[in-house]
Amino acid sequence: MTKDEDLQMDKTLDTAAAEGAVYFIFGATGDLARRKLFPALYSLYREGKLGDRFAIVGLARRPRTDEQFRDDVHESIREFCRYKPAEGGEWAAFAERFSYHPLDISNVDGMRQLSETTQELERRYEIPGNRLFYLALAPDLFGTVSRTLRDGGMLNSPGWHRLVIEKPFGYDYPSAERLNEEIRQVFREEEVFRIDHYLGKEMVQNIEMIRFANAFFEPLWNAGHIANVQITLAETVGVEERGAYYNKSGALRDMVQNHMLQMLTMIAMEPPSRLDPEDIRDEKVKVLRSIRTFSSPEEVRARVIRGQYAEGSSKGKPLPGYRQEESVPADSATETFFAARMFVDNFRWAGVPFYVRTGKRLPVKSTEIVVEFKNAPRNVLFARKQELQPNLLVIRVNPMEGIYIKINAKRPGNEMTIQPVVMEYCQSCLVGINTPEAYERLIFDAGRGDSTYFTRWDELAAAWQLVDPIAAAWRNNESELHFYPAGTWGPEQADALLREDGFRWWPVNGEEEDNVVWVTNSKPQ
Numbered sequence: 001m002t003k004d005e006d007l008q009m010d011k012t013l014d015t016a017a018a019e020g021a022v023y024f025i026f027g028a029t030g031d032l033a034r035r036k037l038f039p040a041l042y043s044l045y046r047e048g049k050l051g052d053r054f055a056i057v058g059l060a061r062r063p064r065t066d067e068q069f070r071d072d073v074h075e076s077i078r079e080f081c082r083y084k085p086a087e088g089g090e091w092a093a094f095a096e097r098f099s100y101h102p103l104d105i106s107n108v109d110g111m112r113q114l115s116e117t118t119q120e121l122e123r124r125y126e127i128p129g130n131r132l133f134y135l136a137l138a139p140d141l142f143g144t145v146s147r148t149l150r151d152g153g154m155l156n157s158p159g160w161h162r163l164v165i166e167k168p169f170g171y172d173y174p175s176a177e178r179l180n181e182e183i184r185q186v187f188r189e190e191e192v193f194r195i196d197h198y199l200g201k202e203m204v205q206n207i208e209m210i211r212f213a214n215a216f217f218e219p220l221w222n223a224g225h226i227a228n229v230q231i232t233l234a235e236t237v238g239v240e241e242r243g244a245y246y247n248k249s250g251a252l253r254d255m256v257q258n259h260m261l262q263m264l265t266m267i268a269m270e271p272p273s274r275l276d277p278e279d280i281r282d283e284k285v286k287v288l289r290s291i292r293t294f295s296s297p298e299e300v301r302a303r304v305i306r307g308q309y310a311e312g313s314s315k316g317k318p319l320p321g322y323r324q325e326e327s328v329p330a331d332s333a334t335e336t337f338f339a340a341r342m343f344v345d346n347f348r349w350a351g352v353p354f355y356v357r358t359g360k361r362l363p364v365k366s367t368e369i370v371v372e373f374k375n376a377p378r379n380v381l382f383a384r385k386q387e388l389q390p391n392l393l394v395i396r397v398n399p400m401e402g403i404y405i406k407i408n409a410k411r412p413g414n415e416m417t418i419q420p421v422v423m424e425y426c427q428s429c430l431v432g433i434n435t436p437e438a439y440e441r442l443i444f445d446a447g448r449g450d451s452t453y454f455t456r457w458d459e460l461a462a463a464w465q466l467v468d469p470i471a472a473a474w475r476n477n478e479s480e481l482h483f484y485p486a487g488t489w490g491p492e493q494a495d496a497l498l499r500e501d502g503f504r505w506w507p508v509n510g511e512e513e514d515n516v517v518w519v520t521n522s523k524p525q
């Protein structure tokens with residue numbers, strides 16, 4: 001970045017804070033607001049990223065006074081925020097910016113009243129009419145709320161208007177398209193910020209830096225040198241009380257259609273010619289459209305494994321199976337595990353398998369991306385019958401953040417024997433785990449109008465078109481549901497998927513083999 005661009009970037013940050021906006025949280029009494037949004041807003045405030053000219057209005061149907069609402073916000077921050085609530089006057093200064101407006105989102109008159117109170121807030125805090133509407137609501141309300149915002153005069157202020165929407169965006173391509181049509185009757189595409197919180201994660205954003213700022217990766221970033229890519233998003237939690245939502249969604253819609261495919265596109269996209277949001281998203285959508293489709297039930301059977309956790313245990317503690325969870329029907333066929341072999345059929349990636357897997361009730365909580373390089377020619381070492389391990393680049397996304405590379409060195413001594421060595425940059429060990437949460441980055445970006453890490457409609461459409469045939473094959477029972485004991489790495493068939501190609505899943509969470517020497521700024525956990 002040139003000095004001018006650097007200054008420009010600082011200016012953009014300053015402008016976002018100085019410009020000011022009213023943030024409307026629809027669904028302010030809900031789980032997402034409590035666990036993620038209020039804490040994110042408080043962290044932004046503590047870091048000066050909201051500036052002085054802001055107000056936050058919570059909206060939902062149930063009655064609350066401003067005072068009760070501020071108490072709820074305080075409680076949420078105390079429990080979930082990386083900053084603890086300040087004491088006394090400092091807290092009061094933040095809390096007074098919060099107000100609560102009871103409202104059923106279909107009520108246009110209620111929206112007109114909101115419009116009046118908003119103008120008062122804008123006068124009081126000198127906010128120039130910028131309004132950000134965060135919909136922490138069930139998606140079937142998105143269309144209605146867009147219309148009542150318009151009809152209730154909420155979009156008549158002089159500044160910008162932005163709509164931030166949560167996933168899931170639709171259930172399949174046709175429903176997503178309908179939803180998009182409804183929203184687009186009111187908002188322009190550039191005003192719509194569709195959240196995929198994985199795009200707000202530090203290490204997912206870091207993929208661009210790792211790829212495009214390192215001379216020794218970019219020349220090798222292609223089918224000539226990369227043997228395969230593995231993306232694992234493992235969770236230890238089960239479905240718990242979210243069965244009503246999850247049982248309709250399953251891992252395919254909950255994780256693959258969005259987070260997994262977004263990570264894949266960041267790994268596979270071409271370098272954009274400029275770091276403009278649209279240039280980056282153009283490259284991502286090209287990847288999504290290049291992913292080989294699952295064009296028949298046979299293809300789904302051959303390349304996709306679905307699983308569901310059965311009874312099992314973790315650390316000696318017994319765990320129920322998915323069908324035994326209270327919020328789930330006893331005969332559910334919903335998948336809690338997904339693994340697939342995908343291909344990006346373009347010039348760069350011809351023939352390189354991308355293995356993706358995600359599941360609930362796996363042994364560890366860990367999201368990692370492993371890039372496995374092709375082996376060097378074996379010549380001398382082969383003659384000595386030594387096993388040459390492939391070089392790996394591992395991007396640790398969550399919960400530990402960092403990267404490591406695995407290389408082959410010579411074991412100290414007289415013999416020419418190989419010593420695999422891992423060299424790790426453990427970012428979490430360096431900066432602590434107190435880094436900005438995905439929601440902080442994303443709310444901040446939406447506030448300054450930077451849509452780079454939000455999903456554009458054409459990306460979303462391409463992602464649905466890719467996963468819909470998988471869902472259809474499953475619906476028609478054209479592929480088997482494999483059961484795996486809770487607390488294990490999913491069905492054996494997911495391992496076989498790689499074995500068929502001569503590969504294996506690399507261990508995640510720093511659980512490398514014993515003979516590997518780790519060089520790190522801290523021991524992996």
Ligand SMILES: NC(=O)C1=CN([C@@H]2O[C@H](COP(=O)(O)OP(=O)(O)OC[C@H]3O[C@@H](n4cnc5c(N)ncnc54)[C@H](OP(=O)(O)O)[C@@H]3O)[C@@H](O)[C@H]2O)C=CC1
Nearest residue numbers: 027028029030031032060061062104105136137138166167
């Ligand atoms: N919770 C999470 O971790 C995540 C959630 N999401 C998504 O975020 C959205 C919200 O999820 P979550 O917070 O868990 O859901 P909740 O069910 O906890 O909250 C829903 C909110 O919507 C309000 N609401 C419902 N109907 C109306 C209405 N007609 N008018 C006004 N307000 C209404 C409810 O308040 P009241 O009943 O008082 O009206 C409540 O505040 C969903 O789209 C979900 O898929 C996405 C990722 C993670």
Ligand SMILES: O=C1O[C@H](COP(=O)(O)O)[C@@H](O)[C@H](O)[C@H]1O
Nearest residue numbers: 167197235237254255259367398
């Ligand atoms: O979107 C979702 O993500 C979470 C996992 O997110 P993470 O940041 O904790 O890795 C997942 O548990 C949930 O089912 C899904 O809706």
